[in-house]
Amino acid sequence: MNDEQLLRYSRQILLPGFDENKQQNLLDAHVLIMGLGGLGSPVAMYLAAAGIGKLTLVDFDHVELSNLQRQIIHTTSNLKQPKVDSAATTIKNLNPQVETNCINQQLIQSELEQLLENTDLLIDATDNFTSRFMINRACYNTRTPLVSGAAIRMEGQVSVFNFQNPESPCYRCLYDEEGEEDTSCSENGVMAPMVGIIGSIQAMEAIKILTSYGETLTGKLLIADAMFQEWRLMKFKKAPDCPVCGQK
Numbered sequence: 001m002n003d004e005q006l007l008r009y010s011r012q013i014l015l016p017g018f019d020e021n022k023q024q025n026l027l028d029a030h031v032l033i034m035g036l037g038g039l040g041s042p043v044a045m046y047l048a049a050a051g052i053g054k055l056t057l058v059d060f061d062h063v064e065l066s067n068l069q070r071q072i073i074h075t076t077s078n079l080k081q082p083k084v085d086s087a088a089t090t091i092k093n094l095n096p097q098v099e100t101n102c103i104n105q106q107l108i109q110s111e112l113e114q115l116l117e118n119t120d121l122l123i124d125a126t127d128n129f130t131s132r133f134m135i136n137r138a139c140y141n142t143r144t145p146l147v148s149g150a151a152i153r154m155e156g157q158v159s160v161f162n163f164q165n166p167e168s169p170c171y172r173c174l175y176d177e178e179g180e181e182d183t184s185c186s187e188n189g190v191m192a193p194m195v196g197i198i199g200s201i202q203a204m205e206a207i208k209i210l211t212s213y214g215e216t217l218t219g220k221l222l223i224a225d226a227m228f229q230e231w232r233l234m235k236f237k238k239a240p241d242c243p244v245c246g247q248k
């Protein structure tokens with residue numbers, strides 16, 4: 001690390017148990033962010049600011065006026081731009097040392113698995129179950145740690161599926177592929193800071209996994225209810241009959 005980096009990341013390097021080596025782990029890391037909307041915005045900004053070396057940004061949408069209430073990586077001057085390009089511009093301003101790789105398309109599972117071959121961690125910041133189940137399978141097949149988040153109305157949840165640990169459950173252990181119906185922010189609404197809260201926790205978990213710092217949400221589901229500010233932590237185990245990670 002050079003002097004500029006030591007200064008830029010000094011408030012992290014100062015933390016008890018978090019030294020230059022752990023900061024170097026972040027600088028060497030490659031994180032893939034699926035979705036640059038409400039959750040992906042704080043995730044990408046915090047990971048860039050914290051010094052993740054390389055971020056691959058995946059989204060196929062354009063910035064719309066109704067996005068700006070909560071998708072804080074995009075600005076009014078970026079309206080109509082592809083979200084990945086708008087996000088990359090903000091990241092460059094925040095921290096020019098971060099390398100960004102923009103993918104402005106919807107990926108199928110095999111394409112995602114190919115990308116994950118040289119990726120250290122994936123952040124699921126998508127907004128629908130079809131994508132989440134596909135991402136879970138791709139991460140499980142490539143043993144890529146997955147940080148999953150969701151937010152709607154005044155509620156949100158976060159979990160970590162660390163597939164480098166064989167005991168870790170997967171997203172499919174928690175949710176049934178048949179039984180889940182999408183609830184969208186466009187139909188149900190979402191309060192601006194809700195996606196910020198959940199996305200920030202996702203960024204925190206990613207940093208902890210990449211640096212083996214603290215204890216992660218592996219095997220735990222954090223459920224946040226901002227209306228009454230009640231947060232619950234639910235533990236869960238691998239489902240033996242899970243079609244993704246169970247014994248076949």
Ligand SMILES: [Zn+2]
Pocket residue numbers: 169170171172173174238239242243244245246
């Ligand atoms: Zn499973």
